[in-house]
Amino acid sequence: xxxxxxxxxxxxxxxxxxxxxxxxxxxxxxxxxxxxxxxxxxxxxxxxxxxxxxxxxxxxxxxxxxxxxxxxxxxxxxxxxxxxxxxxxxxxxxxxxxxxxxxxxxxxxxxxxxxxxxxxxxxxxxxxxxxxxxxxxxxxxxxxxxxxxxxxxxxxxxxxxxxxxxxxxxxxxxxxxxxxxxxxxxxxxxxxxxxxxxxxxxxxxxxxxxxxxxxxxxxxxxxxxxxxxxxxxxxxxxxxxxxxxxxxxxxxxxxxxxxxxxxxxxxxxxxxxxxxxxxxxxxxxxxxxxxxxxxxxxxxxxxxx
Numbered sequence: 001x002x003x004x005x006x007x008x009x010x011x012x013x014x015x016x017x018x019x020x021x022x023x024x025x026x027x028x029x030x031x032x033x034x035x036x037x038x039x040x041x042x043x044x045x046x047x048x049x050x051x052x053x054x055x056x057x058x059x060x061x062x063x064x065x066x067x068x069x070x071x072x073x074x075x076x077x078x079x080x081x082x083x084x085x086x087x088x089x090x091x092x093x094x095x096x097x098x099x100x101x102x103x104x105x106x107x108x109x110x111x112x113x114x115x116x117x118x119x120x121x122x123x124x125x126x127x128x129x130x131x132x133x134x135x136x137x138x139x140x141x142x143x144x145x146x147x148x149x150x151x152x153x154x155x156x157x158x159x160x161x162x163x164x165x166x167x168x169x170x171x172x173x174x175x176x177x178x179x180x181x182x183x184x185x186x187x188x189x190x191x192x193x194x195x196x197x198x199x200x201x202x203x204x205x206x207x208x209x210x211x212x213x214x215x216x217x218x219x220x221x222x223x224x225x226x227x228x229x230x231x232x233x234x235x236x237x238x239x240x241x242x243x244x245x246x247x248x249x250x251x252x253x254x255x256x257x258x259x260x261x262x263x264x265x266x267x268x269x270x271x272x273x274x275x276x277x278x279x280x281x282x283x284x285x286x287x288x289x290x291x292x293x294x295x296x297x298x299x300x301x302x303x304x305x
């Protein structure tokens with residue numbers, strides 16, 4: 001076979017049905033008729049509950065969608081529990097046997113609740129570093145929870161399902177965003193002129209402001225600024241020519257360890273930015289403030305107090 005022909009071979013597709021389906025296949029090879037009946041009753045009850053809360057329990061389509069969500073919700077819980085109890089066997093057939101044991105010992109409803117809790121906790125984490133009233137409104141929070149549950153837990157028993165992998169991907173992403181938001185909230189609480197209590201938050205903007213103002217030195221924390229304060233700051237920097245690195249070191253020294261890496265990473269990315277380079281030069285203040293707004297966004301205020 002030529003090299004060209006070899007490159008045209010189709011990729012190998014590995015079937016990966018939902019974990020619930022794989023566990024039930026293990027049950028089929030056993031003689032536990034009572035266990036099968038009990039599991040079927042539990043899954044029926046879960047489907048009825050899901051239909052009532054998440055789909056339309058009065059239509060055949062609603063029941064069908066609820067069945068798919070039940071399969072995915074239980075599978076999500078199983079994937080999580082299997083990896084907690086048997087991480088070394090999770091991707092082998094032994095993982096399916098463990099999943100069946102969990103279903104029998106703990107019950108399908110317990111497993112489903114574990115899966116739903118994962119989705120609920122995920123939905124409570126921010127998707128991006130811009131946080132507003134929409135993100136904390138209980139009505140919209142419930143809507144986002146439902147949408148996320150449907151997205152991750154819709155699982156056709158006859159097809160491959162990647163809901164758990166997508167859950168893990170979103171979890172990592174949202175944990176990173178949560179860390180940024182938590183860092184910005186700490187900076188706001190320790191703002192030099194008193195805590196900033198605005199419910200809307202541009203987390204990256206807060207961190208950018210803190211880094212920019214830190215070059216003046218002294219370890220002050222600035223999480224919100226107006227144009228007047230920025231003009232004072234620029235004039236002070238141009239007059240005293242402080243050591244920028246020393247100022248950033250003083251800022252990092254004040255920040256708790258869990259937030260230090262986030263700020264340090266952004267110092268590294270901002271160090272050679274046009275804004276930082278121009279603050280000590282002769283760029284007009286009005287132009288500098290426009291550049292600042294590109295980093296700080298709504299955390300900077302163009303109006304004089």
